[in-house]
Amino acid sequence: MRADAQRNRDRIVEVARQVFKERGLDAPLDEIARRAGVGAGTLYRHFPTREALHDAVMQAWVEQVQEHVDKALATEGGPRAQLLAWFAEYVELLTRHKGSASAITTALGVPDSPIRSKCQIYAQANEKVLDALRADDALRSDVDNLSVCRLVGGVATMADQASLDAHAVRPMLEVVADGLLQE
Amino acid sequence: MRADAQRNRDRIVEVARQVFKERGLDAPLDEIARRAGVGAGTLYRHFPTREALHDAVMQAWVEQVQEHVDKALATEGGPRAQLLAWFAEYVELLTRHKGSASAITTALGVPDSPIRSKCQIYAQANEKVLDALRADDALRSDVDNLSVCRLVGGVATMADQASLDAHAVRPMLEVVADGLLQE
DNA sequence: ACATTACCGGAGACTGTCTCCGCTTGCCAG
DNA sequence: CTGGCAAGCGGAGACAGTCTCCGGTAATGT
Numbered sequence: 001m002r003a004d005a006q007r008n009r010d011r012i013v014e015v016a017r018q019v020f021k022e023r024g025l026d027a028p029l030d031e032i033a034r035r036a037g038v039g040a041g042t043l044y045r046h047f048p049t050r051e052a053l054h055d056a057v058m059q060a061w062v063e064q065v066q067e068h069v070d071k072a073l074a075t076e077g078g079p080r081a082q083l084l085a086w087f088a089e090y091v092e093l094l095t096r097h098k099g100s101a102s103a104i105t106t107a108l109g110v111p112d113s114p115i116r117s118k119c120q121i122y123a124q125a126n127e128k129v130l131d132a133l134r135a136d137d138a139l140r141s142d143v144d145n146l147s148v149c150r151l152v153g154g155v156a157t158m159a160d161q162a163s164l165d166a167h168a169v170r171p172m173l174e175v176v177a178d179g180l181l182q183e
Numbered sequence: 184m185r186a187d188a189q190r191n192r193d194r195i196v197e198v199a200r201q202v203f204k205e206r207g208l209d210a211p212l213d214e215i216a217r218r219a220g221v222g223a224g225t226l227y228r229h230f231p232t233r234e235a236l237h238d239a240v241m242q243a244w245v246e247q248v249q250e251h252v253d254k255a256l257a258t259e260g261g262p263r264a265q266l267l268a269w270f271a272e273y274v275e276l277l278t279r280h281k282g283s284a285s286a287i288t289t290a291l292g293v294p295d296s297p298i299r300s301k302c303q304i305y306a307q308a309n310e311k312v313l314d315a316l317r318a319d320d321a322l323r324s325d326v327d328n329l330s331v332c333r334l335v336g337g338v339a340t341m342a343d344q345a346s347l348d349a350h351a352v353r354p355m356l357e358v359v360a361d362g363l364l365q366e
Numbered sequence: 367a368c369a370t371t372a373c374c375g376g377a378g379a380c381t382g383t384c385t386c387c388g389c390t391t392g393c394c395a396g
Numbered sequence: 397c398t399g400g401c402a403a404g405c406g407g408a409g410a411c412a413g414t415c416t417c418c419g420g421t422a423a424t425g426t
Contacts, residue, residue, distance in 0.1 A: 009211045039406025106344040154337025161289040179362030222375030
């Protein structure tokens with residue numbers, strides 16, 4: 001890639017992150033182009049679809065998922081506390097950008113989605129937590145990873161769309177956690 | 184209201200129901216106007232916002248909520264079976280029109296939403312089921328109705344957006360039900 | 367029959383999406 | 397250094413959807 005092309009690309013992603021944060025994931029792409037100082041054509045060449053741009057914007061913070069998993073697994077207080085800590089992190093990460101909770105959770109089962117890599121990371125992170133709990137025999141045996149991701153993703157989507165804070169989300173996550181743990 | 188106005192209104196709702204079913208809740212309003220044989224102005228006068236039209240379209244099947252509650256409560260097999268039966272009905276009703284699960288669940292906590300009446304009906308229906316279970320002392324004491332509605336609404340939203348069938352939704356509802364029941 | 371006025375409808379302004387193509391500019395071979 | 401040539405740029409403009417405005421139409425009460 002030519003140097004100027006790379007510069008433009010980086011610039012677009014940077015501006016897009018800002019604009020998406022301000023106005024949601026459905027902000028006008030032309031405004032992003034304008035604020036990035038490039039023509040619409042340039043934006044669309046680098047990112048043929050809106051989702052491709054989402055994908056690029058999300059890249060940075062999705063890379064933090066791994067450390068959030070480890071943080072949650074280091075929580076004291078038994079499986080329930082660990083699970084809740086992880087779910088809270090999961091929701092926090094997913095709602096960091098308006099609209100992404102829904103986008104990622106919906107795409108979880110779609111093999112050729114433009115944001116597939118993001119979905120994978122979330123699914124793998126969740127699986128890691130579930131596996132850790134399974135090792136302690138704390139988890140019900142019949143739960144599958146995908147369902148749990150969708151369940152928590154559903155909570156995150158609602159939290160996102162209705163602008164719920166952590167306090168309002170907590171009781172929902174407790175219900176999910178209790179439903180998942182060995183009874 | 185004048186007779187011709189009433190005629191047009193009914194006609195618009197009827198066509199809108201059809202179009203929303205075919206193309207989702209974000210179908211072009213102008214197409215609805217065209218197929219209803221009225222001008223765009225007429226449509227917008229009767230329904231100032233898209234949501235107002237959603238509201239009118241949903242009216243018919245929201246009226247069925249009550250009977251679905253009773254059907255679920257008549258289910259044999261104890262509290263868990265009843266709860267699951269109701270949740271399954273709830274999801275089925277919410278996903279009957281693409282996009283409505285998200286719209287209704289998001290608006291649950293918004294006092295001045297255009298679709299407030301719909302939300303109320305869902306919330307009340309859910310409360311009725313929860314109350315019935317509480318009477319049998321089957322439910323955990325600390326769950327609030329709104330959280331449960333959001334939780335199940337979240338599942339419905341995911342089911343809607345990812346086009347999940349009842350079979351894929353079932354395990355999620357089981358987790359929610361188990362988390363809600365007295366342990 | 368007539369006046370009144372609620373109501374109709376579609377032209378058109380506006381906003382956002384996305385493409386096309388003439389121009390510019392970074393890059394490398396000579 | 398410099399000339400040539402793609403790669404890349406950018407914005408005009410076609411297209412689609414939203415929503416308003418207002419001249420005209422026709423239902424209704426007297």
